[in-house]
Amino acid sequence: MNVLTAVLAAGEAGEEMPSVLAVPVDEFIIGLIAFLIVFGGLAKFALPKIKETLDERANLIEGGLERASIAEAEAAEVLVQYKTQLAGAREEASGIRTQAQADRTAIIEEARSEARTAAASVTSAAEASMAAERAQAVSALTKQVGELAITLADKIVGETLADDARVRATVDAFIADLEGAR
Amino acid sequence: MTYGVLASGGPNCHLFSGCGFPAPGAEIFQFDAILSFSIGSLQFNISKVTFLLFLAVVLILGFFGYAFRKPKLVPRGAQSVGEMGYLFIRDGIVRETIGKGGDKFIPFLFTFFFMVWILNFWGIVPGAQIPVTSIFAIPVAFAVIVYLLWVPLGMIKQGPIGFFKNIMFPPGVPKAMYVLLTPIELISNLLVRPFTHAVRLFANMFAGHLLLATFSVAAFYLLSFSVIGLLGSAASFGLSILLTGFEAFIQGLQAYIFTLLAAVYIGSALHAEH
Numbered sequence: 001m002n003v004l005t006a007v008l009a010a011g012e013a014g015e016e017m018p019s020v021l022a023v024p025v026d027e028f029i030i031g032l033i034a035f036l037i038v039f040g041g042l043a044k045f046a047l048p049k050i051k052e053t054l055d056e057r058a059n060l061i062e063g064g065l066e067r068a069s070i071a072e073a074e075a076a077e078v079l080v081q082y083k084t085q086l087a088g089a090r091e092e093a094s095g096i097r098t099q100a101q102a103d104r105t106a107i108i109e110e111a112r113s114e115a116r117t118a119a120a121s122v123t124s125a126a127e128a129s130m131a132a133e134r135a136q137a138v139s140a141l142t143k144q145v146g147e148l149a150i151t152l153a154d155k156i157v158g159e160t161l162a163d164d165a166r167v168r169a170t171v172d173a174f175i176a177d178l179e180g181a182r
Numbered sequence: 183m184t185y186g187v188l189a190s191g192g193p194n195c196h197l198f199s200g201c202g203f204p205a206p207g208a209e210i211f212q213f214d215a216i217l218s219f220s221i222g223s224l225q226f227n228i229s230k231v232t233f234l235l236f237l238a239v240v241l242i243l244g245f246f247g248y249a250f251r252k253p254k255l256v257p258r259g260a261q262s263v264g265e266m267g268y269l270f271i272r273d274g275i276v277r278e279t280i281g282k283g284g285d286k287f288i289p290f291l292f293t294f295f296f297m298v299w300i301l302n303f304w305g306i307v308p309g310a311q312i313p314v315t316s317i318f319a320i321p322v323a324f325a326v327i328v329y330l331l332w333v334p335l336g337m338i339k340q341g342p343i344g345f346f347k348n349i350m351f352p353p354g355v356p357k358a359m360y361v362l363l364t365p366i367e368l369i370s371n372l373l374v375r376p377f378t379h380a381v382r383l384f385a386n387m388f389a390g391h392l393l394l395a396t397f398s399v400a401a402f403y404l405l406s407f408s409v410i411g412l413l414g415s416a417a418s419f420g421l422s423i424l425l426t427g428f429e430a431f432i433q434g435l436q437a438y439i440f441t442l443l444a445a446v447y448i449g450s451a452l453h454a455e456h
Contacts, residue, residue, distance in 0.1 A: 020208050020318060027317060031319055031323030034235050034239050035324060046250040050250040056255060057255050
């Protein structure tokens with residue numbers, strides 16, 4: 001401001017010099033016109049285009065964000081689905097495993113009982129044949145022992161006891177005794 | 183390069199040559215008419231300043247016309263630079279002071295910022311070397327345009343009575359204070375405001391230009407075959423370079439302040455509560 005006042009003083013000192021604060025009408029009007037030309041040109045041609053472009057860009061970015069959020073939601077949904085499916089599959093697998101365990105036990109049990117039955121039948125057949133053989137042996141032996149005993153008694157007593165009914169009864173009684181003692 | 187030299191002591195005026203320091207004064211803001219014509223009774227003088235003013239018009243329209251001729255969604259080159267300017271006005275000035283409702287004033291304020299900036303910038307362009315805004319008529323014309331926008335706008339938005347009421351009776355003040363405040367508010371808003379709006383820009387550019395001229399002239403004047411002369415000349419030259427950088431900053435700042443104030447005035451017209 002000091003400079004300004006100094007210059008104003010200087011301006012007043014020189015008689016010819018118009019004040020620097022003078023506003024010549026022609027300069028003023030030219031200033032107005034210059035502004036209006038630039039304003040008109042920019043407002044009509046240049047700036048609407050760039051405004052449009054900037055708005056479009058903003059929309060595009062916002063749209064992109066929206067799309068991204070939709071995709072995110074979709075992904076989250078898919079994840080939930082996947083998790084549900086996974087849980088289902090796990091459950092199924094564990095069910096299958098349990099079933100398999102049960103089947104295995106059942107199969108083993110079945111095999112075991114089959115084996116037991118087979119073993120039992122084999123045993124009983126063997127027992128039956130043994131019993132039959134034994135009975136056969138006993139009857140054969142009984143007959144032979146009886147004959148031997150009679151022959152021996154014959155030799156000892158000296159008389160024939162072969163077809164005597166009494167002798168036969170005595171031998172039978174003796175053998176029955178033996179069997180009873182056994 | 184010839185700051186004031188032509189207007190002052192002449193090419194042989196140096197220290198110790200019996201010639202006083204030809205301090206540059208108001209005469210460095212006077213330019214002869216290159217061309218004169220009359221419309222009606224009014225004579226128009228086309229001088230270097232007028233020429234620079236219209237060169238600025240052409241440059242601004244040319245640059246932004248080119249930069250925004252076919253704007254792409256992905257900006258490059260001139261469009262990127264132009265967009266920076268646009269976004270600076272939109273986000274840095276309009277939305278800061280008026281809000282989103284002020285978007286329709288972007289072209290108006292955009293024009294002001296770049297006009298004032300380029301007109302200021304002529305001050306450090308070699309060959310031009312005169313900030314057009316240091317010619318008082320130009321800032322006055324600009325301030326008048328702003329004034330003629332915001333006052334009618336306020337009367338339309340707030341009603342003629344409401345407009346004056348809001349200016350004269352600012353809310354949140356004890357009633358007795360209005361005795362003091364009402365005249366001050368009325369004068370400061372309606373009379374002083376446009377004046378300071380113009381003078382702030384003018385005086386800054388005027389003083390800056392005078393300062394540059396003084397040191398440039400001093401560098402020339404002190405250039406003589408003596409230790410004190412050479413040292414003084416070198417110092418003055420260095421200072422004129424430094425001040426040129428400083429001026430570059432001031433030019434941008436003043437353009438910003440002028441535009442910001444215009445936005446504040448428009449904002450005050452739109453929103454009564456101020």
